[in-house]
Each structure stands twice: as structure tokens, then as C-alpha cells.
Amino acid sequence: MEFTINRSAFIKQLTDVQRAISSKTTIPILTGIKVVLTASGLLLTGSDADVSIETFLSVEDESNNLTIESTGEIVLPARFFSEIVKKLPQDTFSLTVTDGYQTEITSGSASFNINGLDANNYPHLPEIDTDDNLIFSGSILKQIISQTVIAVSNQESRPILTGVHFVIENGEFLAVATDSHRLSQRKITLEGANDAKYDVIIPGKSLVELSRMIDDSNPDIEMRISENQVLFILGNTSFYSRLLEGNYPDTSRLIPNESATGIEFSAPKLLSAIERASLLSHESRNNVVKLAINAAEQKVVIYSNSPDVGNVEEALEFSNLSGNDLEISFNPDYMKDALRSFGQTEIKVAFTQPLRPFTLVPTEDTTQFIQLITPVRTF
């Protein structure tokens, strides 16, 4: 194998593939990156067995400046190879597999010789045996991921809750996640997906990595689902993730249908007030803030205290307060995550009882996106 390539084009693809590679893997060859050169171009593969990423640098893409002397394949130590390529002196570099798996990397007057591994020992990628696909706008998919992964559980005791539940049916796409203390749910209409019917659970960690790869250069993303794998195709890059096995709990019955108290807030202003209150709650053993709603006086006050450090209270700005008086306590960190997911919008918060979950929705569109938080008993 011998080729010359543009260094910055190569680094860009290498960085994406490296997302899949973990130094903590128990399979030594997976600390490496697989480099396969054919007459049509260069294929890079990285994997941690859960997520695999494959990207292709075509000989026909002039920005790659790819010159092929001879084809072949090799596995190179990923971290080290990437550090070398990033520090090389010139705009292009050459890579030659010489004796056995010895690999020479040259650029200008710098020449590295590193030990590679036999690519035949690299595990095979999962196979997706379907051409059925769904098309997402990159920016929408990125938004859906960011809105739902916040509620994914990081406890391995119920592995199924470490994933996001994707349900596609009747041309509608629903993503929901819950760690049993809070829940995030987003719905969209999926153009041209009327016949599609899927029900899968994708690990939250995989979606976070996928989301990091989505930028403005990925207008559309293709999703293909097989029995135990999902594949996302972003331009020249394929992102594979295993699916979580099992049945996701029925979350629809968790969302209350009616409310006893409703208030509207500016999401960023409420976020600032919660951040202030959480300074105190974080110093306390139980990390709780209290909201006191007085409908008659049209007053909403947030409280928190730590016996060692002190206390805080703040009268909140709001609009359209209606319904019953209420005192409710909750974990401010769940509230902060939820409020950040709304960005700079107005939101409507709906309560039923002090110990029943409450919901946050955008005032503009109250059905497509919902955040739910379970309160904390403080007495």
C-alpha cells in the first residue's frame, strides 16, 4: 500500500472516525484505525464494538489530492497515528506499508516508521440488510437528540433507560427518554415515511457521538434500521450503533392530561433564577429548591437553603398564572437541563399536585415537545 494525500482533508475524516475509538477497549486491535486503499479511494474505520464509524476519501474528490501508488490495507495505532499526522510539516503526506506491517509516513524531511497490525484481524462491521431508509434534516436530528438525551439514565441498573426510544409510525416520529425522575419527548412529522414502522432503542452515548458529527455540511441524514443495528449515513461517513434489546416502558401514561395550576415563563430568565437558587441547594445534602405559587396575590417565589451556608429567595417574573395555590419542591439540576433545551423561548409550566410530575412545553406549540419532572418530597 502506498499513497499521498492532502493532510487537512485526511485529518478531518480521521477526527470523525476517531470518535468511535476508545482507549479503554478490551479488544486490543480496536485501539487501531483500519486503513483500506482501493483503486477508488481510501476507507478509514474505527470502532469500539458498540459504535463503528467508516468514512471514505474518494480519489475523484480533488480536495483530497489522493495519489495511489499501490492498494492494500493496514491497522495503525489510532491515537499515535493521528498525533503524527497532525504535526507533520507539509500540506501533504505519504504513507507506505513496507516490510510486513511496518508503515512509513513521510512529509517534507520528516519520516516516521511505525508498527502496524494485520487488517485481516480487524473485526467485521455489522451488516445492515435493508435499503429502506428514513431521511432527517441534520439540524432537526441534532435538535431532537439534544432535547431527549438529557433525560437518559446513566445507571446501568436498568440498561434499557440508558437509551432513547425511537418510534416511527403513521408518518410520525417520536423520540422519548426517561431516567424515571424526568422525561423528555419530542415528536415530528417525517415526510415520505407513511409506510415505515419502527420501534427501537438507541444508546444515548451513541446519539451524543452522532450529534457531534452533525454540522452545517450535513443537510440530510439517512437512517437505516436492521434487527440489532442502526446506521446513519452523513455524506461519505457511515455511523453504526448497536440497538438496546428489550421493551421500553410505556411512557405515554406518565404524562398528565390535565393541570390544576398553569404559569408562563421566559425560559432563559427562569433558568437564571434556578441557577442562582441551585448555588445554595448544591451546598445542601438533598439538592432541592422550593417554588411557592400564590394565585390570589399573583406571586411566585423560589427558595433554597443550606443549613451550613445560608439561604436564598427570589420573586420570579411570569405571566398568565391561573389555577390553585401550590408549594412544590424539585431537583434544580433537572430543571436546568429542561430549561436549556427550550433555548430563548416562552414556556408554559403545568402542575397538578405537589407530589405529581409537572410539565414544561413551549407556549407556541404545546404538543410537539414536552419535558416532565417528578417533584421531591421534602416533608
Place this chain on the structure above:
Amino acid sequence: MEFTINRSAFIKQLTDVQRAISSKTTIPILTGIKVVLTASGLLLTGSDADVSIETFLSVEDESNNLTIESTGEIVLPARFFSEIVKKLPQDTFSLTVTDGYQTEITSGSASFNINGLDANNYPHLPEIDTDDNLIFSGSILKQIISQTVIAVSNQESRPILTGVHFVIENGEFLAVATDSHRLSQRKITLEGANDAKYDVIIPGKSLVELSRMIDDSNPDIEMRISENQVLFILGNTSFYSRLLEGNYPDTSRLIPNESATGIEFSAPKLLSAIERASLLSHESRNNVVKLAINAAEQKVVIYSNSPDVGNVEEALEFSNLSGNDLEISFNPDYMKDALRSFGQTEIKVAFTQPLRPFTLVPTEDTTQFIQLITPVRTF
């Protein structure tokens, strides 16, 4: 005590004072910040017993927007107080010491009550019993610190080497540091200091903190020295550091007077090549790179290798190579630190023998700034 003040002006000064405060202190009150309000303004003090920083917000400075209701003093938990002030909603905030040491901090509709401590229990600052001073340009002092602290030892086995040796004599200022493997020395002429004579050792850590406080708004810095303390005055801020006790070793005899081989390099280009070579040396047990100089062939090559990973070699760009052939090995991390301290300049490297220290100086001015590195024996 009761006052109102501009929040951003206060935060700026608070940030400086916090540099002195360590959460690891064994004296609990030193995790606090001392706030003293007199009719002329607000004095903030932070200390870790080695370094103390004091800053003054004058009632006469309009940008402070300081309104004084009643004077007094209090010690507040530094980290927590600073987090509160940074998150307050309005441009100004009020602070009132109420019952005992209870302190109320209000801004807009947010109100914090935190527990303070009696300021009488806060240790007294060191006293500097001299008016003799030396004046440094802020940018020069910052440069001198960055050029010398790199060679300070971080081993407590020889505490004296954890400091930078400042010698002022005959209108000349000399700063030198060595960890016994390398040495950095900088000299400048100090205007109006003909009568001054000092010989002190300032902890490297103190100088690093001082350096972080120097920005473009500190054109001149005043330095005062007493028996066991040094004081730097930057505008309204006073920076105190204890001095290290003992005699600094005589470093002048370490610097060779003659050389057998001389070469000139571009500092940034040599730095890039050393960075590449160190990728390999860092994977190896002894972290060494080798330089081979061939005067007859006018060739300089750098090598490094790691038995596990591979090897690298690179022919270097240079000019004005003269003298004997040489093979010399050294720690590339010392070389990187030294080269970074020269910035974008041309440097001259002078060698005597493979196991004797070599020196780096700017080609433009070979006497005011010198970096010395001791080679490593590899056979």
C-alpha cells in the same frame, strides 16, 4: 456594614483577590475573603499564607458606583460568595451585614443570606517596612517571569530551587532559575536603580500568579522588598509573597564560556521538529531525542525511537553551522520549553561536548537571555 456597588467592577477585583485563595488551606478562615468598608472605599483581601492579594475599590472612582450606607468588616466564604455575585440578575448589588455575621446580598428581586465570619480573626497581612522601590514595565516583568519560571524545580527536596533568584546590583537586574537539569537566565538594565542592591529568591508559584494579574492596564509595576517578603503594586492591587530562605547556588559558573559547535535555527521551526520527535520519545521509557551534527556534510538530523511503537528521523533546516561534528541526546520537553520562550526569533545553539550543557541564545542579542540544557547520557 452596608453598601451598593457596580457588579462587574466588583467581580473584576474579586477575581484578582481570589487568585491568592486556596481551598486546600489548613487555616479555615483563609478560605474566606475579607471585605473591609471604610469611608474611602472597599478593601478586599485574600491569602493562602504564602501569597496575599489586597485590592481597593475607591468611592471616588465613578465606575465602581459605590454607595456607602455604613462602614464595617466581614469575612465571606470566597468561592461561594463569588459564584453568587457572578450570577446576580442586575448591574449593581447591595451587601448588608445584619444580625451578628449574617450577610444579606440583594440584586433585583433575588436575595441571598449567607453566614460570614468575624474579620478580627483574619490573619494580619505581612508588613513591608520600606519605601524603597523598583519600577518595572508590566510587559517586561511578565516576559521575564515567563522566560525563567519554566526552569524552576517542582521538587520539594531542594526547596530553594522552587524559586527564581532575583539579583539587583549596579543598575542591572538578573533573574535566574534552575532545576539542576536546565537553567534560564534573563538580564535587563533597570532605569534609576543604581543604588539598589537586593538578592532574593521568590517562589515560582507566586510569580506565576503575579504574571496572570499583569495585563495591558498595568503599564508600570512597583516592587518593594523587605527581609522576608516582596510586595508588587499594580494600580489599586497589592500582591505580597513570602521569600524563600537560604542561599541560591552560584549559577554563573554553570554557563560555558566557549563552544566547539555552533548552529543557528528558526526557533518555531526547530520547535515543530522537536514536537514531532517527542511523539516517539514520549512512548519510550527514557524520553530522549538525539541530534546528529555533521559539519563536513552540513547536515543536522534529529532521531527518536520507541521499541514498541516505531522511530522518526528528520533532517533539520539551519544556518551557519560551524565547528566539530557531534552526537548529543537530550530531553525534548526541556528543549520545547526553552524554544517556546524565544517566540518567533532566530536562535543560536552552542555545544561543547556530548555530555556538557549546551546553550540557546537569541541571534540578535546573545548576552541578555540564555537557556541552558544538560544532555542525557544514552550509552
